[in-house]
Amino acid sequence: MRYDSIVEAIGNTPLVRIDPSVHGLRHIDLYAKLEMLNPFGSVKDRPAWHMARPLLTGAAGQGQGTVVELSSGNTAKALALLAGIHGLRFKSVTNRMRVPEIKELLLLLGAEIEELPGRSECLDPADTEDPLTRFHQALSEPGNSYLHTDQYYNPLNVEAHASGTGPEIVADLDGSAPDWFVACVGTAGSSTGVAEVLRERDPSVRVLGLVADKSDFIPGIRTIDEVHQVGLFDPATYDVIESVTSQEAIDGMLTLIRRCGLLSGPTGGAAYHGAVRQLRQVDAELGGGERQVAVFVVCDRAESYLSYVRARRPEVLGAPARAVAPVASVDEARARESAKVVEVAEARDWLGGPEPRPLVVDLRGPHAYAALHIEGSVNIVDELFDELLRGGMPFSKSRPVLLACPVGEKSVRYAALLSRMGHPDVRSLAGGIVGWRDAGAPLVHE
Structure with missing residues (x-):
């Protein structure tokens, strides 16, 4: 195939059948839509070009202007390349860059990166004080x-x-829609657009939307709370919404790489794992000669996520396994049963009480901490704190500890882990820093 421009190579990605010996489904044919084979490496190539094309057409001839997007991942990568092709600059604005390889690649592509001191990983239009929203x-x-x-x-x-x-x-299914379509939910663009087309062909198509576990992080996937902040998200698009942990995403990713030869990133791994988990029950209920078809999306490639895998599954990359399980593996309901959680008023009394004064650990990113934090607290970013825990007890057992994260979800799991490890007095701040702020408790700037 010959093209006049690289943008002509966007789309028309393969649909590849997953061997039944891998997924174990007897009555369901499972296919992977390989969006990782788009020229810039991800499913985001399509919307990046579709959204940017009207803007670039008018600006390219002038050679001036900057394309900007609130993105720290694949959309930013695609837009940086598209802007460069048209002689323009690109600026990525984000609250936090959590995958080092992505940040380095964006810089290699010529992008300008502005990291704001925000409170959440994605845009929350209801939070008018968040710098990203402003x-x-x-x-x-x-x-x-x-x-x-x-x-x-x-x-x-x-x-x-x-x-x-x-x-x-x-088209690749010979004019038929699949029985199931499975997609991870980020901006909700791919799941919404594909679902519309499939249901026009067959209204009985069922759509499974996958989100990240509430206290976990999977690149490119929102938690159930975060997706409700996305303007394109419509719950009616999905028949089922399920959560996936980072460990399950890596399990799926390794299966696709090692058993299927598909160099999938963790988002594709999450889609595969979530699809097989949901379809096992469906498969068990099918009988006779009845068969169904399911399609999931492999969003991007593995190479950009080696540090992500190393932090969560070091043995996969030849390093010793961690002694302590990651915080994401702690069940939230059980964590709340076993961890000590203190309300803001009780926490303020505790901090103002007799010695030893509790050590307050703020688990948010450095920019958010610098903007506003509890006086006297120390900042240990959640990923680093996770690393510290895997190496053993990071604090003296003689000093009490108060953990604070944005809204109190991750801190309660860390509190449960520390308690299991033998710390006699570790507590989680109910509602996190947001709850502290909303209660009118004092916060200071760095």
């Missing part, structure tokens, strides 16, 4: 010079998949 609002003001693709709200994000990904799946 930046997003400023992009809509008159006189703004940025070329903003606005992936969280732009209907072209959905249209890219309604006009491309969905019809391709139908």
Whole structure:
């Protein structure tokens, strides 16, 4: 095939059948839509080009202007390349860059990166005090010079998949829609656009949306709380919404790589794991000659996530296994039963009480900590804290500890882990720093 431009190679990705000996489903044919084979490496190539094309057409001839997106991942990568092709700059704005390889690759692509001192991983339009929200609002003001693709709200994000990904799946299945479509939910563009097309073909198509476990992190996937902050998300799109942990995502990723030869990243691993888990019950209920078809999306490639895997499954990369399980493996309900949780008023009394004063550990990112934190607290980012725990007890057992995260979900799991490890007095701040702030308790700047 010969193209005049690399953008002509976007789309028309393969649909590959997963061998039944791998997934074990007897009555369901499972297919992977290999979006990782788009030219820039991910499913985000499609909406990036679809959203950017109208903006770039007018700006390219002038050679001036900057494309901007609130993204720290695959959308940013695709937009950086598209902007560069058209002689323009690209700026990635995010609250936090959590995958080092992605940040380094963006810099290699010529992107400017601005990390804001925000409280959450993605845009929350209801939080008017969050710097990322304020930046997003400023992009809509008159006189703004940025070329903003606005992936969280732009209907072209959905249209890219309604006009491309969905019809391709139908065509590759000889004009039929699958019985099941499985997608991880980030901006909700791919799941929404594909679901529209498949249900136009067959209204009985069932859609499984996968989100990250509430206190876990999987690149490119939102938690159930975060997806409700996304403008394109509509719960009616999904028949089922289930959560996946980072460990399950890595399990799925390793299966796709080692058993299927698919160099999937953790998002594709999460999609595979979630699909097989959901379909096992469906498969058990099918009988006779009845068969169904399911399709899941492999969003991107493995190479950008080696540090992510190393932090969570070091033995896979030849390093010794961790002595302590990661915090994401702690069941939230059991953590709340076993951990000590203190309300804001009780925590303030505790901090103002007799010695020894509790050590307050703030688990948020450094920018959020610098913006506002509890006076006297120390900042240990959650990923680093996880590493410390895997090496053993990081604190003296003689000093009490108060853990604080954004809303109190992750800190309660860490508190449960520390208690299991033998710390006699570790507590989690109910509601986290947000709850502390909303209660009117004092916060200080660095």
